[in-house]
Amino acid sequence: MPLPQRINEILSSPAIGTHIQVTGWLRSCRNSKEISFLDLNDGSGLTGLQVVADKTLPNYESEIQNLSTACAITVHGLLQESPAKGQAVELLATTIEIVGWSNPALYPLQKKRHSLEFLRTLPHLRGRTNSLSAMMRIRNCLSFAVHRFFQHHAFQQLHTPIITTSDCEGAGEMFTVTSLDLDNLPKTAEGQVSFAEDFFSQHASLTVSGQLEAEAYALAVGPVYTFGPTFRAENSHTSRHLAEFWMVEPEIPFCDLTLDMEIAEEMMQFLVAAVIEECPDDIDFFSRFVDKKLAMRLEVMARPFHHITYSDAINQLQQTTTKFNYPINWGVDLQSEHEKFLTDEIFKGPVIVTDYPKNIKPFYMRCNDDGKTVAAMDILAPSIGEIIGGSQREERLTPLEQRMAECHVSRQEYDWYLDLRRFGSVPHAGFGLGFERMVLLMTGLGNIRDVIPFPRTPGGVAR
C-alpha cells in the first residue's frame, strides 16, 4: 500500500542517509532568522521527528517561518544523524509542502500541558495530545489483543444486536429506541404509549448486554465472544461509568465456573502482556506523568489471581478492625469500600470473588447445591474495582423457571431463552469485561471519560 512511512517506524530503525517522505502535524516550531526546527508528529508515537528547515528552501520566508502548532505538512528530506543533543536523528528538509494551515490565535491547544478536564471540552482535538494519543494506542492494542486471544483459542466473534427487545439483567435503565412522533404519541385505551404502532411493533431499547444472544450461539457453534458497545441509561455520575461503553463477553459451552475463571484470568494476563510488549513507550509515559504505581500494578497482574468465596470474604471483612461506612452482613452485596479493602489491603492484587448469594444476582446464574448461592464470579482489580463479572449459567430448565418466577422475569418474553434449555442444553458459562475499565487499568488514568475517544455520560455529549 502506498501509505507514507510512519514516524515511529522511521525512528525505530532509521535509514540514515536516505531520502524519505513524512507527513504529520506540527507540535511546535522554533524559528530563528535562517533556520527553523519543526517538531513533527503523526500520532504513531510520543516522540516526533525533528524537521530542520533552512533558508535555502524556496518557501522559507513566505511560508515556513509562518508555520505554527497544528499545521499539517508533507516533508521530503534527508534522514541524518542530529548534530545537537535531544534526538538521535532528524530530517533535513529538501521540500516542505504546507497541506493545511492553522491559525495559532484560534487553535485551542498550546504546546504546554493541559488539564484532562479542559481536554474533555475538546473531544475532537484532544487526540492530538500525548495523553490521549497514548491512550488511543493502548486502547487499540488492547482491542486487537482481545481478538487475537479469542481467535487463537478458536472462539468465533458473534455480532449481537444493538437494538433489542429484551432486558438482559432485569435491572438497569435502558434507552428506548423509537420512531414515534414524540409530540403526538399514540396511546392505548389505558393511556399508555402504544408501542404496537412503533417501528418494531413493540417496545425496543439499546442493548445492555449481548450475553443472552451469545448463549444462543454458544449452544450452536461453540465458544463465541462479543465485543461491542452497550448502553446504560442510569444516572450515575462517576469517574467509572459511561452511558455508552464497550464490553467483551465470551460465552463457552461445556464449561463450568472453574474453567470460566481460568479463561478470564488468562485473557486478562494476555491483554496486559500484549500492551507491555507493544506499547512500552506509552506505558512509560503514563508511569511517569499519570500514575507512578502503574508498572508495579501491572507486574502484580501477571501473578496468579487470588480466589475467595463471597462467604469467606464476608468473614474476613468482619474480622478486620477497620471501620466501614456500610455494615457487612451475609446476603448484602459488597460495597466499593469492601472491594477496595480486599484488593488493596488483604490481597494486594486482583481477587476473584465467587459464589455470591443468589438474591443479589440475576436469574440466569446457576444455583449451587447449598440452595443459597450461585456460581458467580467477579474479578476485582486494584484501584478499579469490579472489572469482570461472570457466571456459570443455569442450564437446567426447572431451576431456571423457578428463578425466573422469583425474579419476576416474563416467561413469555424469555420463552426463546428457555428453548435453549429444552433442546440440547449443556453446562455453559461466560463473563463480561468492561473494556474501558481495562484501559483504565493499563493507563493509570483516573477518569473513564479519558479512555474512550468520545465519551457519552448523563448530562451531556460534548461532540
Add this chain to the structure above:
RNA sequence: UCCUCGGUAGCUCAGCUGGUAGAGCAGGUGGCUGUUAACCACCUUGUCGGGGGUUCGAAUCCCUCCCGAGGAGCCA
C-alpha cells in the same frame, strides 16, 4: 439521585476580615545560524458561571439555578 469541593484572561491559578482585577504560560510584533516545554525585549486580553438580594459600594456576604471535579449508590 445524595454528600463534599470548585467556577476569575485562550490555559493554570492568586486576589486576606467587602473599597470596582493580577501573575505565569499561550497569542501578537521585533531580535537571534542548531533549537529541545528554545531564548531576549515590548504589546494585547476579562459581562470574576447566570439570575436575584444585602450594602454608599460585591470577584469577595446571602439566596437560587447552571456547569465541572472527587466520593457514594448502581454497575462493567
